[in-house]
Amino acid sequence: MSSVSQLLIMNKPLMKEMHTFGEQETCKQSSPSKKPTPPKPQNAITIAVSSRALFNMDREQDIYEQQGMEDYLKYQIQHEIEPFAPGPAFPFIKAVEAVNTRLRELYPDSEELFDVVLMTSNHAHVGLRLINSINHYQLFIERFCMTGGNSLIGYLKAYHANLYLSADSMKVREAIEEGIAAATVFSPGKITEVPETQLRVAFDGDAVLFSDESERIYKAHGLDKFFEHEKAHENKPLDHGPLKGFLEALGKLQQKFYAKGQRLDCPIRTYLVTARSAASSGTRALKTLRSWGLETDEALFLAGAPKGPMLEKIRPHIFFDDQMFHVEGAAELGTVAAHVPYGIAQTVQSKTARDVKKDMPAKQLE
Amino acid sequence: MEDKKNCTGPLMIALQYNDLFDLDSISTSTDTDALPKGRAFTFMKAVQTVNERLVEQNKSDCLLFEVILISKECSEEIKTKIVESVKHYGLEIGKFFFCKKEELINTLQSNKVKLFLSTERDDVYEALHTGIPAALLYDQADDHVFNQLTVIFSGDVIGFSEDSLDGLSEFGFSETQIETIKTAKICMKEFAVLIGQMRRRFGQENSPLCTCVLTSWGSRNVCASALKTLREWGLDVDEAFCLAGAPCSPILAVVKPHILWDGGLLNMS
Numbered sequence: 108m109s110s111v112s113q114l115l116i117m118n119k120p121l122m123k124e125m126h127t128f129g130e131q132e133t134c135k136q137s138s139p140s141k142k143p144t145p146p147k148p149q150n151a152i153t154i155a156v157s158s159r160a161l162f163n164m165d166r167e168q169d170i171y172e173q174q175g176m177e178d179y180l181k182y183q184i185q186h187e188i189e190p191f192a193p194g195p196a197f198p199f200i201k202a203v204e205a206v207n208t209r210l211r212e213l214y215p216d217s218e219e220l221f222d223v224v225l226m227t228s229n230h231a232h233v234g235l236r237l238i239n240s241i242n243h244y245q246l247f248i249e250r251f252c253m254t255g256g257n258s259l260i261g262y263l264k265a266y267h268a269n270l271y272l273s274a275d276s277m278k279v280r281e282a283i284e285e286g287i288a289a290a291t292v293f294s295p296g297k298i299t300e301v302p303e304t305q306l307r308v309a310f311d312g313d314a315v316l317f318s319d320e321s322e323r324i325y326k327a328h329g330l331d332k333f334f335e336h337e338k339a340h341e342n343k344p345l346d347h348g349p350l351k352g353f354l355e356a357l358g359k360l361q362q363k364f365y366a367k368g369q370r371l372d373c374p375i376r377t378y379l380v381t382a383r384s385a386a387s388s389g390t391r392a393l394k395t396l397r398s399w400g401l402e403t404d405e406a407l408f409l410a411g412a413p414k415g416p417m418l419e420k421i422r423p424h425i426f427f428d429d430q431m432f433h434v435e436g437a438a439e440l441g442t443v444a445a446h447v448p449y450g451i452a453q454t455v456q457s458k459t460a461r462d463v464k465k466d467m468p469a470k471q472l473e
Numbered sequence: 474m475e476d477k478k479n480c481t482g483p484l485m486i487a488l489q490y491n492d493l494f495d496l497d498s499i500s501t502s503t504d505t506d507a508l509p510k511g512r513a514f515t516f517m518k519a520v521q522t523v524n525e526r527l528v529e530q531n532k533s534d535c536l537l538f539e540v541i542l543i544s545k546e547c548s549e550e551i552k553t554k555i556v557e558s559v560k561h562y563g564l565e566i567g568k569f570f571f572c573k574k575e576e577l578i579n580t581l582q583s584n585k586v587k588l589f590l591s592t593e594r595d596d597v598y599e600a601l602h603t604g605i606p607a608a609l610l611y612d613q614a615d616d617h618v619f620n621q622l623t624v625i626f627s628g629d630v631i632g633f634s635e636d637s638l639d640g641l642s643e644f645g646f647s648e649t650q651i652e653t654i655k656t657a658k659i660c661m662k663e664f665a666v667l668i669g670q671m672r673r674r675f676g677q678e679n680s681p682l683c684t685c686v687l688t689s690w691g692s693r694n695v696c697a698s699a700l701k702t703l704r705e706w707g708l709d710v711d712e713a714f715c716l717a718g719a720p721c722s723p724i725l726a727v728v729k730p731h732i733l734w735d736g737g738l739l740n741m742s
Contacts, residue, residue, distance in 0.1 A: 231713035249692055
């Protein structure tokens with residue numbers, strides 16, 4: 108191993124041009140292997156992902172819940188060299204890395220990239236197994252925080268996290284309350300093949316991209332009043348929701364591809380999948396996006412129809428919705444769905460058995 | 474359970490009085506004769522908490538922290554004030570050493586100090602260079618947490634291979650700096666062994682002692698190497714951070730360590 112093969116980057120002025128020297132054996136490129144440098148947090152689009160969203164740790168979680176911390180940690184250490192199986196956010200992270208590869212080809216000196224950070228309240232005793240797993244799948248994750256049970260909020264802010272994905276709904280709720288874009292990721296009921304070369308992200312509209320103001324009207328006064336209200340306020344942009352910033356960040360990266368003539372085969376594609384209807388309430392949604400200077404590549408107005416089948420056709424890597432009803436519907440038909448616990452819909456949830464299990468107060472280590 | 478006969482304690486830590494007391498804000502008012510509290514106060518309280526919990530578990534535990542206070546170039550008046558102030562605040566200071574500036578290193582060496590803590594990086598590097606274990610006393614902005622002492626080890630110093638450390642010369646590090654880093658690793662080991670023993674007296678949860686490893690520059694595999702090495706030394710850390718070149722300060726502001734091992738590879742920019 109070269110003497111400097113373990114160094115990532117040194118911040119000495121004369122060394123600014125020197126990029127990283129990756130471990131030769133893990134780099135498959137034929138060119139002199141140089142593993143890319145992680146970008147500075149303030150320049151990058153930082154995606155913080157928990158260990159249980161990235162990897163499947165169901166068995167270990169069961170041990171923790173049934174046998175306690177000491178046994179859980181012992182088990183993890185005993186199985187240290189066994190990589191975890193991929194978790195629900197895994198395909199999304201792989202697709203994000205594929206976008207980075209394309210961006211680096213087009214803009215080798217730019218730091219406007221995705222930066223994936225492993226953000227977990229797991230103990231560092233699980234650290235070696237997590238690092239071994241990251242190595243096994245050759246993921247490009249060089250930054251992580253293993254907080255040994257402490258809150259992640261301070262670290263999410265320190266990393267300027269643009270999006271936090273976790274399997275723990277309590278942590279996600281805490282993040283949303285702190286103004287951090289976050290969602291609870293659920294495993295799909297069946298495996299769907301998703302594209303490897305195009306990152307596809309689908310968003311619900313109300314209470315995800317937009318505020319929940321219209322949903323409040325619907326819940327309080329019913330569908331007719333909702334339509335009336337939306338028509339009357341068609342030209343008044345809705346307030347923004349928790350994931351507006353993330354869509355904006357995706358849009359900025361898309362522009363970089365367009366600037367190089369890659370609009371048709373852009374490796375990022377976004378979708379609006381809303382219960383609004385194209386004929387009426389959908390107009391306000393589109394006008395709002397336009398007023399923000401944003402757009403999605405496709406807008407699907409379902410007029411109240413279930414979202415699962417549509418998403419099955421789209422095959423996104425992730426779908427964000429504020430209502431568990433839609434999240435579950437999507438997951439059942441094979442889409443990785445993520446719940447954004449924001450807005451009025453959270454107080455009127457219809458809990459299902461799976462819901463109750465996921466929202467159990469039993470502390471989750473992840 | 475550790476055999477009483479194999480007692481390795483006490484774990485002696487040296488502080489300087491200008492870290493314990495804030496000499497810059499001495500007011501001329503006479504309502505109290507005690508010196509104002511300084512940056513090391515939270516550390517002192519946390520150390521006392523650990524000692525209390527250790528004794529709670531085992532009355533005759535001899536692996537306890539002992540803090541000694543070193544004061545350079547003091548007038549007689551200040552010397553008295555220091556002793557009085559320590560008494561006033563009920564601080565557990567084992568010994569007092571009043572010496573000249575140039576006697577600092579000797580004082581540390583002759584007292585077999587297990588750790589010299591200072592807010593001054595230069596003092597820390599000088600001590601490390603002569604083989605005295607030394608770490609930064611991280612400046613606690615507020616009276617944060619008393620019930621837990623937090624120690625951060627440098628993942629870069631521990632995790633980089635000997636070859637990589639030698640290779641640092643290509644990145645502008647001087648021979649002296651590289652030697653200091655290598656010595657720091659040896660010093661960290663001795664300290665880690667003792668802290669590991671102490672840490673094992675407590676369970677995973679509700680421990681008054683929290684240990685972390687922070688890797689500033691190294692890749693995740695450097696961090697993995699540090700974790701393995703620390704384990705070999707008898708310490709399984711509680712928390713781990715790998716920054717890959719991102720600045721440390723925002724993360725440190727959240728972790729709020731008391732003892733921050735910095736062999737010279739910390740990215741505090």
